[in-house]
Amino acid sequence: MRFVHATLMTILILFAAAQYNDPDWYYWGPIYLLAAAWSWLALWRPERFVSWPVARIGAPISIALFLAGFVSLASYIGPGWIHIEEARESLGYLICAATTAFSLWEGRLRARKLVEGTAGQAQG
Secondary structure, eight states: OHHHHHHHHHHHHHHHHGGGGSTTHHHHHHHHHHHHHHHHHHHHOTTHHHHOHHHHHHHHHHHHHHHHHHHHHGGGOSTTGGGOHHHHHHHHHHHHHHHHHHHHHHHHHHHHHHHHHHHHHHHO
16 A cells, blocks of 8 residues: 555655746645655655644545535536636535545555554563
């Protein structure tokens, strides 16, 4: 799963870099970088999703805000959606929500396994 997090993080960083010629780059760049940061955390420090309040609270809030952004722009998705910027932006929100949710879920799962493995070693 670490490979998946590394791949998602790289893709999100590339999405952020692709915003350089967008008129609202200062908005979308940080959104993609925030989602990439959650992937980085799941990749290198999964225990932080359990122990660190910023991650424990911030990741679910990020997911909720990404989904709210998706819902607010989803009405633009329809025939010819690829030519409508708001429709593409709604899918950007959805991608960020999905990658953040996956990072949170899998990061907590790995952190739990790390704790159980450490507890098993201490008992054995």
